[in-house]
Amino acid sequence: MSQKSYDHTKIEKKWQKKWLEDKTYSASDSSKKEKYYALVEFPYPSGDGLHTGHVRPYVALDIISRKRRMEGFNVLYPFGWDAFGLPTENFAIKTGVHPKEVTKKNTDNYRRQVQSIGVSFDWDREINTTDPSYYKWTQWIFLQLFKKDLAYKAKMPINWCLSCKIGLANEEVIEGRCERCGGETEKRDKEQWMLKITAHAERLLNNLDNLDYLEPIKIQQRNWIGKSEGAELSFKIKDTDKEIKVFTTRPDTLYGATYVVLAPEHPLIGELHTTLENFDEVSTYIKEASKKTEQDRTDETKEKTGVELKGLKAVNPVNREEIPIWVADYVLYEYGTGAIMAVPGHDERDYEFAKKFNLPIVSVIEPPQPIPDPVPGAPAFGHLDNKIKVECWTGEGNLTNSGEFNGISNGEAKEKITKKAGGELKTTYKLRDWVFSRQRYWGEPIPIIYCNKCGMVPVPENELPLELPDVEKYEPTDDGESPLANIEEWVNVECPECKGPAKRETDVMPNWAGSSWYFLRYIDPKNDTELASKELLKQWMPVDWYNGGMEHTTLHLLYSRFWNQFLYDIGAVPTEEPYKKRTAHGLILAEGGVKMSKSKGNVVNPDDVVTQYGADTLRVYEMFMGPFDQAIAWSTQDILGARKFLERAWGVVVAEDKETDEYKATLHKTIKKVSDDIENMDFNTAVSQMMICVNTFKKTGATKEDKKLFVQVLAPFAPHMAEELWEIVGGEGSVHTSAWPVADEKHLQEESYALAVQVNGKVRETLTVKTDTKEEDVKEEALALPVIKKWTDGKEIKKVIYVEGKIINIVV
RNA sequence: GGGCUAGUGGCGGAACCGGUAUACGCGCAACACUUAAAAUGUUGUCCCGAUUCGGGAUGUGGGUUCGAGUCCCACCUAGCCCACCA
Numbered sequence: 001m002s003q004k005s006y007d008h009t010k011i012e013k014k015w016q017k018k019w020l021e022d023k024t025y026s027a028s029d030s031s032k033k034e035k036y037y038a039l040v041e042f043p044y045p046s047g048d049g050l051h052t053g054h055v056r057p058y059v060a061l062d063i064i065s066r067k068r069r070m071e072g073f074n075v076l077y078p079f080g081w082d083a084f085g086l087p088t089e090n091f092a093i094k095t096g097v098h099p100k101e102v103t104k105k106n107t108d109n110y111r112r113q114v115q116s117i118g119v120s121f122d123w124d125r126e127i128n129t130t131d132p133s134y135y136k137w138t139q140w141i142f143l144q145l146f147k148k149d150l151a152y153k154a155k156m157p158i159n160w161c162l163s164c165k166i167g168l169a170n171e172e173v174i175e176g177r178c179e180r181c182g183g184e185t186e187k188r189d190k191e192q193w194m195l196k197i198t199a200h201a202e203r204l205l206n207n208l209d210n211l212d213y214l215e216p217i218k219i220q221q222r223n224w225i226g227k228s229e230g231a232e233l234s235f236k237i238k239d240t241d242k243e244i245k246v247f248t249t250r251p252d253t254l255y256g257a258t259y260v261v262l263a264p265e266h267p268l269i270g271e272l273h274t275t276l277e278n279f280d281e282v283s284t285y286i287k288e289a290s291k292k293t294e295q296d297r298t299d300e301t302k303e304k305t306g307v308e309l310k311g312l313k314a315v316n317p318v319n320r321e322e323i324p325i326w327v328a329d330y331v332l333y334e335y336g337t338g339a340i341m342a343v344p345g346h347d348e349r350d351y352e353f354a355k356k357f358n359l360p361i362v363s364v365i366e367p368p369q370p371i372p373d374p375v376p377g378a379p380a381f382g383h384l385d386n387k388i389k390v391e392c393w394t395g396e397g398n399l400t401n402s403g404e405f406n407g408i409s410n411g412e413a414k415e416k417i418t419k420k421a422g423g424e425l426k427t428t429y430k431l432r433d434w435v436f437s438r439q440r441y442w443g444e445p446i447p448i449i450y451c452n453k454c455g456m457v458p459v460p461e462n463e464l465p466l467e468l469p470d471v472e473k474y475e476p477t478d479d480g481e482s483p484l485a486n487i488e489e490w491v492n493v494e495c496p497e498c499k500g501p502a503k504r505e506t507d508v509m510p511n512w513a514g515s516s517w518y519f520l521r522y523i524d525p526k527n528d529t530e531l532a533s534k535e536l537l538k539q540w541m542p543v544d545w546y547n548g549g550m551e552h553t554t555l556h557l558l559y560s561r562f563w564n565q566f567l568y569d570i571g572a573v574p575t576e577e578p579y580k581k582r583t584a585h586g587l588i589l590a591e592g593g594v595k596m597s598k599s600k601g602n603v604v605n606p607d608d609v610v611t612q613y614g615a616d617t618l619r620v621y622e623m624f625m626g627p628f629d630q631a632i633a634w635s636t637q638d639i640l641g642a643r644k645f646l647e648r649a650w651g652v653v654v655a656e657d658k659e660t661d662e663y664k665a666t667l668h669k670t671i672k673k674v675s676d677d678i679e680n681m682d683f684n685t686a687v688s689q690m691m692i693c694v695n696t697f698k699k700t701g702a703t704k705e706d707k708k709l710f711v712q713v714l715a716p717f718a719p720h721m722a723e724e725l726w727e728i729v730g731g732e733g734s735v736h737t738s739a740w741p742v743a744d745e746k747h748l749q750e751e752s753y754a755l756a757v758q759v760n761g762k763v764r765e766t767l768t769v770k771t772d773t774k775e776e777d778v779k780e781e782a783l784a785l786p787v788i789k790k791w792t793d794g795k796e797i798k799k800v801i802y803v804e805g806k807i808i809n810i811v812v
Numbered sequence: 813g814g815g816c817u818a819g820u821g822g823c824g825g826a827a828c829c830g831g832u833a834u835a836c837g838c839g840c841a842a843c844a845c846u847u848a849a850a851a852u853g854u855u856g857u858c859c860c861g862a863u864u865c866g867g868g869a870u871g872u873g874g875g876u877u878c879g880a881g882u883c884c885c886a887c888c889u890a891g892c893c894c895a896c897c898a
Contacts, residue, residue, distance in 0.1 A: 216816060216893090223815075226897065248898055261898090304896080330896050340898045349896045430897055550892075587892095624837070626824060630817085631891075638824065641837045685826070688836035695836095756832040761879040763832050801878055807831045811878050 006650040008614025012720040016118060024734055025069075025120040027076035029536060036073040037540050038065045039519055039579075041548035041556070042080045042127075044511075045106035046087055050113040051596065052604045052622070052634060053588040057547050059619045060585065060628060060681060062119045064545060066716035067678055069120075070740035076540055077120055078522035080127035081107050085511045089442035092474045099442045099474070103130055113606060117615045118719050120736070125525045129514030134521060135444040136465035137531040138513050141563065143447060143458045144570055150196045153456070156435065160188040165439065165476045187265075187290050190480075193437035193446060193507060197562045201225050201429040203576075204561055212581040214629075217553050224554040226430025231414070232337065233423035235260055235314040238322055240275065242268060244314055247336030247428055250346060252413035254421060255402040256364035257341040258354065259324045260314040261306065264289040265333035269309070277311035282327060289329040304330050304353045317421040319403065328353065336428055344392065351392040364401045365410050367393040434559065436510060439482045441474050443508030451495035451502040460496050468508075482506040515556055516563040519543050519578060531572065538574045546579040549587075557582070583681060586630040588622075593633045604634055616718035617643040623683035623717060645687075646721060649694045653711060653725045658701030664747045666696040667706055672743035674713045683717075690714060704729055709741045757782045758809040759791040767808075775802055782808050 019025065038061045043054055065077040083103045092099045107128065114121070127134055145151040163183035197204075205225045208218050230249035237243060244260055262269060264286040273279050285307045306328030313322040330349060331340055344354035345363040354361055399405045405413050418425055437446060447459035447466045459466050469490045471483045484506040485491060495502035517531070523540045524532035548557070564578035589595060590602035609618045621642035626632040670693040677686035693710060702710070707729050715722035715735045726735035750771065755778065757765045765787040769778055779800055782788060788810065795812040802808045 219816070220893065223894065228897065230898075246898080250898075331898075332896085335897055337898095342898085347896095347898070349898080352896090428897080553893085593891095624824090632824075635824065635838075638838055641824095645837080684824095685836080688826075691836055754832075758832085758879075761831095761877095766832065799878060801831095803831055807879085809831080809878055 006647055006721070008616065008720070009611075011724045012116075012118065012610075012615050015720045015723045016115060019118075019120075019734075020115075020123070022734075023124070024736060025065075025075075025077065025122055026124055027078075027122050028074055029539065031074040033072055033074035035540055036065075036068045036075045037519075037543045037545075038068070038075065038077045039522075039543045039546045040079075041552065042082050042515070042518060043110065044082050044085055044087075045103065045110045047091065047102070047106055048603070049106075049109055050606055051588075052606050052609075053596070054114075055117060055606055055618065056588060056622050056628070057549075057585045058114065058119045059117065059622055060683065061545065061547050062719075063623070063678055063683065063716040065120055066719065066736055067675075067740060069736060070712070070715070070738060072739070076125075076522065077122060078125040078127075079114065079119075079121040079123070080125075080518060080522070081110070081129065082511065082515045082518070083107065083128055083130040084443045084509075084514055086440070086442070089440060089474055092442070098470070100130070103128075116610050117606065117618065120719070125522050127518060127521050127525050129444075129511075129518065130442075132465040132467050133526075133528070135514065137521065138444050138509065138517070139447045139459075139464050139466055140461060140531065141517060141567065142444075142509070142513070143461065143464075144572075145195060145566065146448070146458055148566075148570070150199060150566065151436065152194055152196065153191055154194050155189055156192050156194070159185045160190070160480075161185050165480050192435050195434040195436045195562075197434045197558070198429060198431055200562050200565055201227070201431050203565055204431075204558060207561075207577055211577060211579070213579075214583055217550070217557070217582055217584060220550075220553045221558060224431060224558065227427060228429075229425070229427050231418040231421075231423045232426045233317060233341065233418065233421050235317060235341065237268075237272070237325070238313040238315055240272065240312075242271065244268065244325070244339050245337040246339045246341045247426065248341055250343065250410075250414075251418040251421070251423065252399065252410040253343040253346045253364055254316065254318050254341065254417050255399075255405075256343040256345045256362045257316055257323065258344060258360045258362055259326055259342045261326045261328050261331045261340050261342055261353075262309075263331040263333035263338040264327055264329050266327070266338050268339075269327060272309070272312060275311055276309060278307070278309075282307050282309060285327060304328060304349070304356060306330075306353065306357065308357075317423070318417060324359070326357075334432055335430065346392065346394055348392060348394060361392075362401060363393070364399060365393055365395075365397040366400050367395060367397050431558075434512075434562075436513070437507035438510050439476050439480050439506075440508055441468075441471060441483045443511060444468075444513055445484065446505045446507050446509060448505040449493055449495060449502045450505065451498060451500060453500055454495055454497045454502075457495055457497050457502070463496075482508060484508070512556060512559050516560045517567070519546075519560070520564075520567075520573060531567075534574070541573060542575045542577060543579045545581045545583070547583045547585060550584045553584075583629070585628055586626075586632060589631055589633045591634050591636065596634075604636075609639060613639055613643045614646075614720070616646055616721045619719075620646060620687060620717055624687040626684055628681045628683055642687075645691050645694065646718060648698065649690070649710075649714060649718075650721065650725065652694055652697035652702070653707050654728060655701060657704045657707070659703055660700055662700040663693075663696045663702055663706070664744075665750060666693055667702070667709060668743040668747035671709060671713055671741050672748065675740070675743070678716070687717065690717070711735060712738055712741050753805060755782075755805075756807040757785065757788055758807055759788060760811060761809060763807075764788060764791055775804075778802065778808060783810070 040057050040061050061077065065075050068075045088099045088102050091097070091102055129135060129138070142151060161183055162185065205222060205227055208221060228249050230247055231251035232245060232247050233251060233254065234243045234245050244262065246260065269282065269286070276282060306326045309325045309327060312325045314325050315322055330353070331338065342350040342353065344350040344359060344361040346365055351361065396410055398407055398409055399413050405417060415425065445466045445468055447464060449457045449459060451457055469484070469487055471487060474483055476483060477485055491504050491506060493502055493504055520532050520537065524536045527533055560578060564573060565576055567573040568576045594602070596603045606618060617639060621639045624642055625638065670689050673689045674686045677683065690713065697710070708731055711722050711725045711729065711731070712735060719736060722735050731738060752768050752770045755767045755769045756763045757767055765785050767782055767785065779802060783792070792810060792812055797810060797812055799811040800808065801811070
């Protein structure tokens with residue numbers, strides 16, 4: 001009798017143990033089967049433990065991996081830990097416990113939790129970014145970047161987090177605040193390691209066309225890279241030997257430039273301070289601007305500010321006109337050349353600024369008459385109304401007030417005017433180089449040595465890994481240097497080249513480093529001579545399906561594409577792009593639709609659900625709760641529904657076999673729908689179809705062979721229960737290595753169907769029609785129906801529309 | 813300000829290419845079983861009117877169509893991403 005009742009605890013323990021022992025989910029490096037590489041983003045093992053939000057993507061790709069195995073693929077579905085990072089370090093600062101120990105504790109807990117959910121990861125390939133045998137290769141990749149001049153040092157106005165005492169990449173500053181701690185940030189000059197991701201901008205952009213990423217992901221990456229084509233022009237500064245370089249997308253409007261604007265950080269301002277008549281006013285303005293976040297500076301709703309550089313004039317390179325120079329914080333130093341030519345007649349921001357400060361507005365492009373209405377997707381007309389549009393025309397048109405260029409189209413004028421001005425056509429990108437150093441402890445040490453004689457010298461590759469030494473205190477020094485700077489015996493080394501005295505770099509890498517290549521290491525996780533063997537890489541790459549959070553679209557996803565492209569260029573990996581297909585999951589919110597957070601006390605621990613209802617219930621619930629790519633609120637009540645479904649499923653399978661075929665159509669429809677839905681990540685409708693199947697079985701009973709088919713379809717979703725049921729119905733081996741069932745077409749074709757009969761588009765009656773009935777016969781039958789007669793009597797039938805298998809519509 | 817996504821019962825949601833709106837689940841109600849409760853099972857459950865019939869309803873207002881949740885236009889609301897990109 002015990003076989004008849006569903007005891008999730010016993011069943012789940014039993015099979016998890018067996019799967020681990022049998023290595024049911026190990027990927028084989030020597031299999032003749034076709035490979036399939038499924039990947040989920042490896043987690044940062046925080047002290048809070050696994051989140052219900054982690055479970056959703058892990059289970060989703062687990063379902064795909066399990067289906068692929070049953071379809072005969074050699075599946076690699078690996079897992080690991082992205083364990084460098086600030087929370088662990090901050091915990092160490094507070095408690096003095098070594099980050100290594102904290103990481104060990106956290107990963108052990110995570111591993112236990114992930115294993116309790118029955119995700120079919122290949123645990124033999126587990127990796128950890130903080131393991132020296134792993135970060136040896138992260139450091140190795142850095143050295144290759146350094147050798148190819150893609151890693152360089154630069155004094156950068158970087159974002160400085162006041163509370164973390166750490167430099168942040170632009171990408172890590174969210175609304176002017178530190179992405180990690182939420183603290184205030186300011187701009188500060190600092191020597192930083194930079195990675196030249198911009199060198200790959202064009203490839204990162206172009207390759208997107210041939211990748212199977214969700215469309216919103218592509219759009220977001222394209223916008224982030226932000227390619228724009230224009231020209232670089234130089235304005236001489238009158239009575240000096242200096243000039244201002246500007247970047248413009250509209251060189252055709254050069255005759256309309258009535259002033260030039262520098263970003264507050266622009267070095268020319270300092271260089272010219274002796275000629276400046278109002279230096280005090282200007283430096284006050286600059287100081288104010290440095291306090292503002294980029295967010296504030298670029299907020300369109302805030303009024304523009306600026307100060308004229310009195311005593312200086314710029315000379316327009318085409319008409320020799322002398323125009324004023326301003327400094328204003330709506331111009332960003334990091335973008336383009338940090339200076340613009342302002343054309344208020346044809347640029348909205350310049351127009352607003354000119355209006356406020358009474359600067360001249362010159363029209364050099366004639367708007368077509370009449371001015372067309374805004375077209376969606378056309379160049380911005382923005383918020384300007386029609387009257388203003390005449391004064392500030394941002395669209396296309398022919399040139400006027402432009403000397404020899406009058407009358408030609410502005411498109412044509414771009415190149416010609418650039419040439420005349422002695423400028424250069426240029427493409428710029430919004431994408432900025434990646435600030436790659438952190439003045440912190442818990443990261444990969446940057447393997448560079450500074451020698452007074454030899455300069456920057458890479459640590460010899462045979463000395464890698466350069467291990468992170470133990471420190472007594474984990475806080476950065478007061479001037480913001482890494483805590484490593486305090487360990488003299490580590491810092492002071494011999495120069496590898498001249499053997500003279502030298503010092504180590506004390507900055508460490510950001511935690512994006514380890515995650516930029518981890519998918520390669522899974523392929524050959526224990527290799528000590530290469531980051532992974534070339535043959536194995538060739539066998540497994542690229543990743544066939546990568547799922548992760550939408551929030552990583554512009555950071556991790558771009559960084560790792562960049563690294564992979566670089567490794568491809570130096571011949572270390574076989575594919576230019578790492579991921580063939582990328583999808584994204586929606587967030588899981590707390591009950592009530594708000595974010596789960598520790599401070600709100602509304603975090604759901606998956607352990608509790610697993611204990612009370614079982615892993616299979618948790619899995620089925622998370623797949624059933626709603627569309628996979630959408631954010632959705634947790635509901636404790638609804639978990640019960642998933643559990644009841646599994647109990648009913650258990651019930652119909654252990655029930656006595658019954659010889660009948662009433663259920664066949666439903667069963668085969670289920671096989672087909674679940675198969676298709678998994679591919680489209682429509683897991684919610686796949687589960688609902690299985691529910692329909694169980695409800696049908698409950699009414700009709702089923703044969704042993706057909707129960708097996710159902711158990712196989714259920715297996716990716718509820719692997720433990722399915723394995724137990726497989727044993728009960730006498731299946732051979734493990735259900736997870738059995739062959740994925742195929743729907744029998746014979747049972748999918750129905751003999752007859754219900755046809756809706758409409759009159760004037762309203763359904764009045766349904767008619768049961770045999771599948772192959774001719775159109776005329778159907779029409780005749782429909783018109784003869786008493787209910788339809790009632791609606792058509794005494795009226796003229798104008799038209800009868802017949803859609804096979806669907807409806808018939810009578811128009812009167 | 814821009815972009816993207818969405819708005820359907822009391823709730824989560826379903827609806828392929830424009831073709832019977834509300835599948836599936838939760839909740840709720842009644843009934844059965846029970847001394848009772850839980851569990852389970854059965855039935856019902858968009859709204860209005862009067863039953864087997866009729867009318868109305870997919871954020872709002874228009875439009876295209878024999879037919880619109882789905883397509884087009886305008887607007888409202890929410891979420892996410894981006895943000896003076898020269």
